[in-house]
Amino acid sequence: MxxxxxxxxxxxxxxxxxxxxxxxxxxxxxxxxxxxxxxxxxxxxxxxxxxxxxxLKPLADMAAFPIRWLPSQVQWQNFFYAVTYIDFWHYALNSLTLAVIQSSLITITSAMVGFGFARLRGFGKQKLLMVMLATTMLPGMVTIIPTYIIFSKLGMVDTYWPWVVWGLASSPFFSFMFRQFFSSIPGELEEAAIMDGCSYWRIFWQLFLPLSRPVLAIVIIFAFTGVWDDFLGPILFLNADNTTLAVAISNGYLDPQGHRADNVLAAGSLLYALPVLIIFLLTQRFLINNSASSGLKG
Missing domain, CATH: 1.20.5 (Single alpha-helices involved in coiled-coils or other helix-helix interfaces)
Known part of the structure; x- marks a missing residue:
């Protein structure tokens, strides 16, 4: 043993x-x-x-040589200067207005386009889908000048109407996201609704749209941050009074000699980025979980 x-x-x-x-x-x-x-x-x-x-640096540190990596004296009042050197809250309200308008409109219209491609039948639907997806490969800089000319002739420059039009035009990428999600919903659900006498509009609005809350959340957040972060559109289509916070921050912080106050500019940039950072931190888990389960299958 x-x-x-x-x-x-x-x-x-x-x-x-x-x-x-x-x-x-x-x-x-x-x-x-x-x-x-x-x-x-x-x-x-x-x-x-x-x-x-x-x-947090004083203005003297900005011109110091060699570069001061840490502030010689912490200047928290730079954040106060950031909201007083320019009409910070007025421009922030302009940015918020544009972001809410376009993100709301583009979410609804993209959902409608995605529903049409996913559930409706029609001649050449797949070819139209390919054309829509092909537009995503077109750089925005290619169309910005023709777009400006069109809006200028329509009298929409220096107004918020371009953002309304862009919202009503939907987004190819967002439409494809909704299309993929709606395609994953069982057809029996749609057939049962039709047998109960529902129109396609009612099926979309009362049945499919509530089921797409994960995609709705993702699209709203992406669309909102896209407008909030936009710089080129406001600087081209808006005047100095109704422009957005991004444009106002870029050229509004000057010292008494007329030079740019980079320390105040940094403080203003942090305040400008704060809403987006908060949204991301609060929703990152929701975004990751739902983007993995939102029907984004081929």
């Missing part, structure tokens, strides 16, 4: 050694992955950190 026990113990030792080596290898791999994640996180966050450091 003792000899059998020694044989059994001898056979178990290689297995234990293999498990130990696998455990060590797993720990090393996890450590490497964690190190890479920390590195890339610091890399992506470093612009915000540098922006915050700059926002």
């Amino acid at each position: 003792a000899q059998l026990a020694r044989i059994h113990e001898y056979q178990q030792k290689p297995e234990q050694g293999t498990r130990a080596r696998k455990s060590i290898r797993t720990l090393i791999e996890q450590g490497m992955v964690f190190t890479l994640l920390v590195f890339f996180t610091l890399l992506f966050v470093s612009p915000l950190i540098w922006l915050l450091i700059t926002a």
Whole structure:
């Protein structure tokens, strides 16, 4: 019996050694992955950190040579100057108005287009879908001048009507997202609604749209941040009074000598980016979970 026990113990030792080596290898791999994640996180966050450091510097530090990496004296009042040097809240309201208008309209119209491509029948529907998707490969800079000429002839420059028109025109990418989601809904649900006497409009509005809440949330957030972050559109289509916060910040912070106050500019930029950062932090888990389960199948 003792000899059998020694044989059994001898056979178990290689297995234990293999498990130990696998455990060590797993720990090393996890450590490497964690190190890479920390590195890339610091890399992506470093612009915000540098922006915050700059926002806390006094104006004298901005012209110092060599560069002062840390402020010689913390100046929290730069954030007060950021909202007083320009009519900050007026321009913020302009940005919020444009973002709400276009994000609301583009979400509804994109959902309607996606529903049509997903559930309605028609001649050449697939070809129209290909044409719509092909427009996503066209850079916006190619169409900006023709768009400006059209809006200028229609008398829409210096007004908010271009954002209304863009919202009513829907978005090819958002429409495709809705199309993919609506295509994943079982056809029996639609057939049952038709047998109950529902029109396609009622099916879309009362049945399919409430089911698409995950995609609705994603589209609204992306559309809102897209308008909030836009710089080229407002600088081309709006005047100095009804322009957005992005344009106002870019050229509104000047020191008494007429030079740009980069420390106040950094403070204003942080305040400008704060709403988007808050939205992302509050909804990142929701976005990730729902983008993985929103029917984005081929």
